[in-house]
Amino acid sequence: MGKSSCIRSWKNKIVSELSQDDEIINALGLNLDEDPDDLVWKRIFCHYFIPQTEEQVRSYILVEIDIPERRTRYGSSDSNIWVHPTIVFYVLTHQEDMHMNMAGESGTRMDYLAELIEEKYEGRQDFGVGTLQLKSDTAGSVNTTYRFRQLVFEAVDVVGVCG
Amino acid sequence: MQEWYVINSQPTMLNGLEKDEWDAWVTDSFDELITETPLRDDVKLCRGQFNGETGEFEVEVETQAIIQNRDFDAYTQGWKRQILTRMSDNLAEYKYVKATDTLGNTQIYLIMTMPETNKIYTKAVLHECNYTLKWQDADGNIYYYPTYTADATQYNTGVERNGNILETGYIQLMSWISLDDVTKELYRDKRMFIDVASESPETYVITSTSKVPYSYNEMRIMRITFTECEYNPKTDRIDLMLCDYIDPNDIPHPNPINITFSGSPSIRIGGRKTFTAETENEVVFSLVNSALLDGKLTITQTDNKCVVRCANDSALVGATFKVEVAGGGQRSELLVDVIGAV
Numbered sequence: 001m002g003k004s005s006c007i008r009s010w011k012n013k014i015v016s017e018l019s020q021d022d023e024i025i026n027a028l029g030l031n032l033d034e035d036p037d038d039l040v041w042k043r044i045f046c047h048y049f050i051p052q053t054e055e056q057v058r059s060y061i062l063v064e065i066d067i068p069e070r071r072t073r074y075g076s077s078d079s080n081i082w083v084h085p086t087i088v089f090y091v092l093t094h095q096e097d098m099h100m101n102m103a104g105e106s107g108t109r110m111d112y113l114a115e116l117i118e119e120k121y122e123g124r125q126d127f128g129v130g131t132l133q134l135k136s137d138t139a140g141s142v143n144t145t146y147r148f149r150q151l152v153f154e155a156v157d158v159v160g161v162c163g
Numbered sequence: 164m165q166e167w168y169v170i171n172s173q174p175t176m177l178n179g180l181e182k183d184e185w186d187a188w189v190t191d192s193f194d195e196l197i198t199e200t201p202l203r204d205d206v207k208l209c210r211g212q213f214n215g216e217t218g219e220f221e222v223e224v225e226t227q228a229i230i231q232n233r234d235f236d237a238y239t240q241g242w243k244r245q246i247l248t249r250m251s252d253n254l255a256e257y258k259y260v261k262a263t264d265t266l267g268n269t270q271i272y273l274i275m276t277m278p279e280t281n282k283i284y285t286k287a288v289l290h291e292c293n294y295t296l297k298w299q300d301a302d303g304n305i306y307y308y309p310t311y312t313a314d315a316t317q318y319n320t321g322v323e324r325n326g327n328i329l330e331t332g333y334i335q336l337m338s339w340i341s342l343d344d345v346t347k348e349l350y351r352d353k354r355m356f357i358d359v360a361s362e363s364p365e366t367y368v369i370t371s372t373s374k375v376p377y378s379y380n381e382m383r384i385m386r387i388t389f390t391e392c393e394y395n396p397k398t399d400r401i402d403l404m405l406c407d408y409i410d411p412n413d414i415p416h417p418n419p420i421n422i423t424f425s426g427s428p429s430i431r432i433g434g435r436k437t438f439t440a441e442t443e444n445e446v447v448f449s450l451v452n453s454a455l456l457d458g459k460l461t462i463t464q465t466d467n468k469c470v471v472r473c474a475n476d477s478a479l480v481g482a483t484f485k486v487e488v489a490g491g492g493q494r495s496e497l498l499v500d501v502i503g504a505v
Contacts, residue, residue, distance in 0.1 A: 009477070011505055012432065012433060012475055012503075012505060013433065013475055013504075015504050015505050016431070016432070016433020016475045016504050017433070019433075019434055019435075020433075020434065020435055020472070035425030035426055036437075037424075037425060037426075037434070037436045037437050037470075038425055038426045040434070040504070040505060041505075
């Protein structure tokens with residue numbers, strides 16, 4: 001197993017969890033012709049993705065995993081044990097799709113989806129050896145049509161297992 | 164045959180146990196008789212459906228036996244034999260015997276009586292099968308049954324006069340046949356060809372059956388009486404030797420249950436897939452999978468829908484399983500591929 005195997009296995013795990021989460025599926029606001037069982041590569045992507053067309057008014061969830069530069073490459077042997085992979089979620093929403101007409105909820109679709117993702121992953125202890133921690137939750141724009149909310153989670157793992 | 168031989172040594176001579184003495188001197192001697200002497204006949208004990216194309220039964224067990232009454236004294240005895248077999252051959256479990264005749268051809272004999280033992284060997288009466296009946300059931304399945312068929316009207320004229328206007332054939336035959344789950348359903352009005360002629364074979368119709376008297380309470384044999392009937396060129400197929408031919412292609416088969424789903428018939432590891440049975444009947448879904456997928460798939464059924472979930476395990480990618488649905492007497496299945504999560 002490669003040193004970065006956690007990238008694939010964690011992506012598999014996250015995509016699997018997202019695609020079976022009925023609350024998230026509901027919040028994505030699927031069209032009638034879309035299959036709730038088949039959202040991978042359609043609404044949920046395990047890489048950065050920018051829709052080619054701006055005609056489809058949709059929201060997407062993107063996930064990417066990075067293993068940042070080791071902080072203490074030449075530091076003490078004790079510090080050399082740990083790596084801190086980051087799991088980055090993007091909730092990418094067409095600005096025409098921001099309005100979410102959902103009973104009992106008030107807010108933009110983008111914010112609501114980001115909130116569900118935070119609830120789902122904040123504090124999780126099954127990614128690496130430590131606790132998954134939300135480091136940032138920021139909004140931005142891809143272009144004049146698509147807006148996003150970026151959630152960065154930091155994990156802790158052991159060298160040789162992940163990093 | 165050996166010029167001389169010593170009967171098998173009997174190691175139980177001195178133990179004084181009568182059963183062992185019996186087995187050693189009687190049972191063992193009979194075994195030796197049919198194993199090592201010219202009285203031996205190599206036979207096959209048969210049961211199950213007979214395949215008219217290959218001439219073989221579903222089950223054929225080779226063994227040795229003594230076929231008696233080969234040197235009959237009257238032509239009316241020519242098809243009758245008795246068979247003696249080892250008790251351990253369990254002759255009662257079989258319906259037919261295959262043995263070789265004087266010409267070296269394999270003959271099929273119908274076991275006419277319930278085989279019984281006299282504590283030395285098992286014996287049954289055999290009749291040589293002289294004709295193989297062939298017919299179809301309502302579903303178009305073709306059956307072949309070797310029978311001993313006898314003349315039931317050998318002294319009459321063979322025709323019936325109806326006021327000097329019409330003469331019709333009036334021959335009757337009796338067929339003895341194995342009684343089983345197929346033949347017990349034979350009733351009057353079933354028509355069959357019974358003839359060795361191939362250009363204009365005679366057609367017969369069942370006019371009576373006798374299922375209980377010869378059953379020995381063990382589904383042994385039954386008698387069928389056939390009466391000559393008219394050939395029907397519209398429904399009888401001489402080329403196939405089948406009366407009232409049913410083309411299997413003409414039999415309406417119930418439509419299988421249609422299993423619908425979105426996208427392709429595949430499920431991602433760690434994913435789920437919903438399958439819907441398009442029927443108004445109550446259905447039951449089930450999965451058929453290899454050992455690799457044991458414990459890796461879950462199925463949840465709600466009415467005529469089921470959701471299959473697959474564990475998030477990369478080792479499962481490339482595996483396949485079947486979704487089966489049954490209901491209303493129908494059954495369908497769908498092969499599903501397991502693909503990667505992303």
